[in-house]
């Protein structure tokens with residue numbers, strides 16, 4: 001099988017190509033598309049990085065991750081997530097969550113294995129599953145009362161004996177659900193019963209609203225430990241998307257297999273980047289709280305501005321409800337782009353379960369958000 005032929009550009013990259021073509025014709029567009037915070041990396045983190053560079057921290061890193069970084073991750077997981085992992089054997093530094101997901105799937109899958117994937121969900125899980133020889137198996141989400149969930153009967157119905165992995169993302173991109181402890185216990189129970197490994201992508205953990213709080217699936221279901229892999233990165237929490245630094249935590253045998261993948265490819269984030277990342281995780285966390293407040297304000301703006309938007313419990317996306325308009329979400333997205341100059345992603349790009357919605361990002365604020373919402377209101381009127 002030609003694994004490369006099965007790879008797809010992400011939805012955002014495909015739309016970006018359309019955007020660039022229009023911009024080349026001189027069109028002025030406003031984008032509420034990307035999941036990239038417009039806030040700068042906090043100054044104290046940048047300072048640690050520049051100091052590390054001046055101090056000659058420019059050689060090859062420890063390929064598992066610098067010891068200080070792995071130790072900072074272990075302390076952070078205990079402090080914030082109530083999870084205990086041994087920094088020597090159970091933690092791996094990765095070039096963003098993206099590499100962690102790739103290494104995990106490559107380490108876990110055999111040719112022909114299936115991966116249960118919520119529908120809709122972050123579309124960039126699909127290609128690394130294919131690259132690892134697996135087949136994505138959608139688990140239809142339930143949209144009820146303005147909230148998406150992943151019911152047990154959907155999981156059971158999607159399950160086959162070939163299913164080796166379930167990927168879960170909480171807070172959930174694009175739909176904004178923050179799974180509750182009860183939901184996570186149920187999902188964890190399913191993984192145990194069906195002998196499925198849970199790849200848990202918790203990259204939006206600090207961005208939650210109101211009474212909603214992120215709970216790590218392993219904290220909700222401790223008996224899952226041998227089948228749980230934690231994926232995280234500093235991209236969203238500390239506005240560090242371009243630094244390409246993240247980490248995974250899981251059973252030593254799985255981390256060792258992932259390390260073998262990493263050692264043949266990326267060999268980990270740059271040494272000075274890991275120094276800065278360790279400082280970010282161990283240093284003052286008020287920058288995280290202040291970013292969270294900023295997103296909460298933007299979320300209010302979006303919800304006040306759009307008549308029919310599902311209120312996200314976490315993350316920085318809101319789903320505009322465009323059901324019942326007699327047009328596909330992709331057709332609406334194209335019309336908004338071509339006639340109203342605003343860029344959003346159609347919900348169907350995240351799986352058929354996203355049809356009837358548009359993903360509106362508030363990772364950018366200020367005039368971009370103001371103007372983007374004005375164009376959206378006009379286009380959806």
Ligand SMILES: Cc1ncc(COP(=O)(O)O)c(C=O)c1O
Pocket residue numbers: 035095096097098099122169173201203232233234235241245246
């Ligand atoms: C759910 C989810 N996981 C992973 C990533 C990629 O993260 P990183 O920048 O750490 O590679 C993103 C980025 O948008 C995301 O939304």
